[in-house]
Amino acid sequence: MNRRGRVLWSAGALVALGAGGVAAVGFGGGTPSPATAANLPPATAKVASTTLTSTERVTGTLGHGPATPTPPGGAGTVTWLPAPGSVVGRGQPVYRVDDRPVPLLFGATPAYRALTSGVTGADVRQLEENLQTLGYGGFTVDTSFTAGTATAVREWQEALGVAETGTVQATDVVVAPGDIRVAELKAQPGAKAAGAVLTYTGTTKVVTVPLEVGKQHLVAPGVPATVALPGGKPVQGEVESVGTVATTEPIQQGAGPKTTVDVVISVADQASLGDLDSAPVDVLLVSGRKDGVLAVPVGALVSMGEGRYGVQVVESGTTRQVQVETGLFADGQVEVGGAGIAEGVEVGVPR
CATH class of the missing domain: 2.40.420.20 (conserved putative lor/sdh protein from methanococcus maripaludis s2 fold)
Structure with a gap:
């Protein structure tokens, strides 16, 4: 040649x-x-x-992130439920049991015990912080449930229209990190509240990517990602969290099983997502x-x-x-x- x-x-x-x-x-x-x-x-x-x-191109779903079920609502009967897509704020009822509102409180510690005079702990501080934000006082925000806390609880219960016991049972409230968006109703009015009554998500739109575990090296919190919306419009985001529980999808014809973890990508400019509540999207991850x-x-x-x-x-x-x-x-x-x-x-x- x-x-x-x-x-x-x-x-x-x-x-x-x-x-x-x-x-x-x-x-x-x-x-x-x-x-x-x-x-x-x-x-x-x-x-x-x-x-x-x-970059590495992967597929994801625009939505509000993974849904969380409410804890069991107790032995009563569900008498009211919000519509899917509704947003519930602090102090507002998530649902009603025996016509009693079960309000939302903000925090990281789930309600797991009765809070009453003499009890101490981080969940007491969490309750007092919520009471103070809702406009109730007469106590010091700390880890001790005092007589002043009990008085504020009774005032709060009076405003809710429930029995003024001065004690908060675990089934009296739902605790979440912030405002919630109702995702799916798990019960109907007239059903017992013994299980999860509904599921909820956060109110901020995110992209969830079921990422193959072999590609986990591409992601970590803070890593930039570009989201391509339907029509090809690019939106900048970053990895918010990487799941720690792997899920194996069933074997499909012509393909072996695929094991994935959920990667959540946040988008700071929520307005750039437009009116879309849910949509399949492409995501570009920086691989090198x-x-x-x-x-x-x-x-x-x-x-x-x-x-x-x-x-x-x-x-x-x-x-x-x-x-x-x-x-x-x-x-x-x-x-x-x-x-x-x-x-x-x-x-x-x-x-």
Whole structure:
């Protein structure tokens, strides 16, 4: 094969190389090959110092995140339920049992015991913080349930229209980190409240990605992600949380089982999500990033045989072939290095 044949642009092979991974492949030092003007490439590009970012495309769902069931509502009968999609704020009823409102309180500690005079603990502070925010006082916000706390509880119970006992039972309230959005009704009016009455989510829209466990290395809280909404509109977000419980999907025809964890991606600019409440979306996760590297278009790589690659350096109307070491492939660019490779060097590319 003549010299011109040896420098033909192997576009198909190079695309396959770029798609196959991002690990650096070493080819050793380059040996210049003199050439004539007859071998000039159809077009040229300059070696540039740049930042390369490689991404992984995954699919997710725009919604309000995983739903949480309410704890059992006790032995009474459900007498009222909110509509799915309703938003419930602090102090407002999540549902009614025996025509008694079960209000929402904010906090991280679930209601698990009766709170009454003499009890101490973090859940007491949580109750007192809620009472204070709702406008009740006469006590010190601390971990002790005092007579002043009991008086405030009775005043609160009077406003709710329930028995003024001064004690808060575990089934008297629902505790969540903030406002909740009703997701699904698990009971109907007239049913016993012994199990979960409904499920709820947060009120902020997020994207949930069932990520294959083999790709967990791509994500961590704070990692940036780009969400492509229906129609292709890009929205910037970041990884909020990575699930710790893996789920294995059933085996489907032609495919083996897939084990995933839920990754939640938050979007700060909620207005950018428009009126969509739920939609399938594509998500771009950053799988690799290098700053200040030398790069050329992937099409500039020339096969030198035996798994080696080079570039055709163009100087003063002639060319010479220089072997290069390749690194990260991203966005049609490839990281290159080697003797004679520097920022501004002109290399041949296909037109």
